[in-house]
Amino acid sequence: xxxxxxxxxxxxxxxxxxxxxxxxxxxxxxxxxxxxxxxxxxxxxxxxxxxxxxxxxxxxxxxxxxxxxxxxxxxxxxxxxxxxxxxxxxxxxxxxxxxxxxxxxxxxxxxxxxxxxxxxxxxxxxxxxxxxxxxxxxxxxxxxxxxxxxxxxxxxxxxxxxxxxxxxxxxxxxxxxxxxxxxxxxxxxxxxxxxxxxxxxxxxxxxxxxxxxxxxxxxxxxxxxxxxxxxxxxxxxxxxxxxxxxxxxxxxxxxxxxxxxxxxxxxxxxxxxxxxxxxxxxxxxxxxxxxxxxxxxxxxxxxxxxxxxxxxxxxxxxxxxxxxxxxxxxxxxxxxxxxxxxxxxxxxxxxxxxxxxxxxxxxxxxxxxxxxxxxxxxxxxxxxxxxxx
Amino acid sequence: xxxxxxxxxxxxxxxxxxxxxxxxxxxxxxxxxxxxxxxxxxxxxxxxxxxxxxxxxxxxxxxxxxxxxxxxxxxxxxxxxxxxxxxxxxxxxxxxxxxxxxxxxxxxxxxxxxxxxxxxxxxxxxxxxxxxxxxxxxxxxxxxxxxxxxxxxxxxxxxxxxxxxxxxxxxxxxxxxxxxxxxxxxxxxxxxxxxxxxxxxxxxxxxxxxxxxxxxxxxxxxxxxxxxxxxxxxxxxxxxxxxxxxxxxxxxxxxxxxxxxxxxxxxxxxxxxxxxxxxxxxxxxxxxxxxxxxxxxxx
Numbered sequence: 001x002x003x004x005x006x007x008x009x010x011x012x013x014x015x016x017x018x019x020x021x022x023x024x025x026x027x028x029x030x031x032x033x034x035x036x037x038x039x040x041x042x043x044x045x046x047x048x049x050x051x052x053x054x055x056x057x058x059x060x061x062x063x064x065x066x067x068x069x070x071x072x073x074x075x076x077x078x079x080x081x082x083x084x085x086x087x088x089x090x091x092x093x094x095x096x097x098x099x100x101x102x103x104x105x106x107x108x109x110x111x112x113x114x115x116x117x118x119x120x121x122x123x124x125x126x127x128x129x130x131x132x133x134x135x136x137x138x139x140x141x142x143x144x145x146x147x148x149x150x151x152x153x154x155x156x157x158x159x160x161x162x163x164x165x166x167x168x169x170x171x172x173x174x175x176x177x178x179x180x181x182x183x184x185x186x187x188x189x190x191x192x193x194x195x196x197x198x199x200x201x202x203x204x205x206x207x208x209x210x211x212x213x214x215x216x217x218x219x220x221x222x223x224x225x226x227x228x229x230x231x232x233x234x235x236x237x238x239x240x241x242x243x244x245x246x247x248x249x250x251x252x253x254x255x256x257x258x259x260x261x262x263x264x265x266x267x268x269x270x271x272x273x274x275x276x277x278x279x280x281x282x283x284x285x286x287x288x289x290x291x292x293x294x295x296x297x298x299x300x301x302x303x304x305x306x307x308x309x310x311x312x313x314x315x316x317x318x319x320x321x322x323x324x325x326x327x328x329x330x331x332x333x334x335x336x337x338x339x340x341x342x343x344x345x346x347x348x349x350x351x352x353x354x355x356x357x358x359x360x361x362x363x364x365x366x367x368x369x370x371x372x373x374x375x376x377x378x379x380x381x382x383x384x385x386x387x388x389x
Numbered sequence: 390x391x392x393x394x395x396x397x398x399x400x401x402x403x404x405x406x407x408x409x410x411x412x413x414x415x416x417x418x419x420x421x422x423x424x425x426x427x428x429x430x431x432x433x434x435x436x437x438x439x440x441x442x443x444x445x446x447x448x449x450x451x452x453x454x455x456x457x458x459x460x461x462x463x464x465x466x467x468x469x470x471x472x473x474x475x476x477x478x479x480x481x482x483x484x485x486x487x488x489x490x491x492x493x494x495x496x497x498x499x500x501x502x503x504x505x506x507x508x509x510x511x512x513x514x515x516x517x518x519x520x521x522x523x524x525x526x527x528x529x530x531x532x533x534x535x536x537x538x539x540x541x542x543x544x545x546x547x548x549x550x551x552x553x554x555x556x557x558x559x560x561x562x563x564x565x566x567x568x569x570x571x572x573x574x575x576x577x578x579x580x581x582x583x584x585x586x587x588x589x590x591x592x593x594x595x596x597x598x599x600x601x602x603x604x605x606x607x608x609x610x611x612x613x614x615x616x617x618x619x620x621x622x623x624x625x626x627x628x629x630x631x632x633x634x635x636x637x638x639x640x641x642x643x644x645x646x647x648x649x650x651x652x653x654x655x656x657x658x659x660x661x662x663x664x665x666x667x668x669x670x671x672x673x674x675x676x677x678x679x680x681x682x683x684x685x686x687x688x
Contacts, residue, residue: 072499079466079467
């Protein structure tokens with residue numbers, strides 16, 4: 001067994017020294033799992049696959065995890081996660097694209113069951129036509145489950161978000177599953193610099209009795225609710241129980257925000273807060289948006305970046321405040337439906353200013369030029385043709 | 390040491406009154422479960438019942454032990470998760486034929502072949518009752534259902550041969566009309582180290598007008614009292630299992646009840662512990678040693 005010292009959560013996440021490594025997004029996720037004192041990993045090798053769960057398998061062989069169970073398909077894997085977490089373990093799994101949709105049956109019931117698990121979502125195209133390329137339309141399906149959804153821009157984010165998620169998900173006033181999403185290939189298969197905490201330090205173990213809903217107590221919810229199901233009652237009781245329970249789930253979700261401030265430096269990142277035009281993005285698109293903003297500033301244009309790290313809970317107040325004077329808000333995305341543009345529109349008063357472009361999908365890359373075109377158009381700058389930057 | 394009170398079957402019942410139809414076989418099943426748990430002296434706090442969706446899947450609500458009422462078909466994988474996280478618990482899956490052999494049928498083979506130490510109790514009424522009369526995977530040919538008004542045209546699944554084929558190490562059948570037999574079989578299933586499966590014929594008086602208590606009254610035959618003693622012989626178990634559904638086609642055929650197969654084999658957890666002993670977890674672990682050790686037979 002590798003020697004690892006348990007340190008305080010706050011120390012590990014906020015103060016521990018960091019070492020810089022050049023690794024892939026999948027490696028970054030596994031490195032976070034290594035430091036998170038995880039009891040069990042459960043996964044199914046879904047196609048399309050990333051290396052993440054293979055690397056977590058190595059962690060088991062190396063003694064960092066107590067158990068690794070290979071499930072037979074996604075809803076089996078996600079159901080087993082629920083069982084293991086309710087049984088008292090700290091559990092991790094990851095999936096992608098069609099696997100996420102297959103597992104969604106069980107995932108959607110995790111928040112109601114109060115399952116504090118961490119789920120890696122390494123986004124890929126959802127069929128059809130068949131493709132295995134990166135495309136993040138699947139995040140839109142996760143947004144209404146009640147779980148916390150974070151969207152990582154790069155390998156560093158993947159490491160930070162994953163490690164912090166283990167701590168945040170088990171906070172007594174949150175106690176919900178957290179999805180750490182990032183783009184397949186662009187982040188999972190590509191390397192980037194990651195500042196990591198020391199390998200020989202880990203989070204404190206999970207204490208399943210430190211919970212708003214003890215995992216194994218039949219007299220208090222959720223065990224009581226699961227045993228004495230509302231469907232057994234009158235319709236009125238059924239409505240009422242479901243209503244208060246779901247209100248509590250969504251309130252708990254909102255309460256995750258203070259920990260996102262504490263451990264992830266807030267739900268948004270802003271460059272040039274007084275900008276005339278904003279590029280608002282999440283995940284991998286934020287990296288391209290960052291580049292576009294840099295080029296625009298080099299050209300002397302008053303353009304800013306709004307990177308959104310937390311998709312659920314959505315930082316409504318922060319987004320409204322940041323965009324209140326923006327003449328135009330450009331939202332580049334890696335999917336066809338534009339879920340982020342819709343979410344921003346729903347949260348700001350001047351929603352006409354939101355430009356839901358450029359969108360690339362099916363796994364296409366998002367060239368900075370496409371974002372620049374939108375910036376020029378928003379500022380009324382005429383260009384004969386796309387300027388190569 | 391704290392003195393433990395001996396618990397009677399009634400002490401395992403929750404304060405919730407069952408909502409099953411009068412005359413449902415499942416009343417008998419929970420009586421048998423509570424009798425078995427009480428006789429085995431397993432405390433309710435050490436038992437977890439996991440169920441999916443269906444009439445039978447309400448069983449955990451009426452029991453005092455811990456439980457998870459999960460999605461349709463997903464009782465087995467959830468139970469696996471509980472067992473992996475806490476191997477000291479007695480984990481029961483209380484489900485129906487629809488849950489276990491239609492929507493959740495893909496989970497059985499893998500729990501069985503891995504010999505995960507859980508007990509699966511299938512309350513088989515050969516019909517979907519909660520959704521008000523549709524044919525189930527174990528329905529006999531010709532049985533009326535609201536989606537099959539001309540009767541079922543499908544061949545029924547044979548739950549016994551199904552579970553035997555996939556490597557379950559304990560496979561038995563019992564009948565809700567015989568409390569003593571049922572509780573005895575459930576007791577043995579829970580005591581069995583490894584994956585145990587019990588098919589409990591539990592008639593539905595509301596929707597299945599063919600497979601009734603009256604029909605089964607003189608139909609069952611105890612195979613263990615009638616010559617099947619070699620219960621660790623898979624071949625013989627399979628031969629007997631193939632006769633399980635004969636009564637659907639021949640009036641003179643009997644319904645075999647009793648233990649078809651029982652064999653002690655290392656459980657999933659035993660195997661995990663064994664490899665953990667054999668290969669000490671190490672940072673220097675090299676996959677090549679596993680590749681070299683995996684013997685490939687010459688072609």
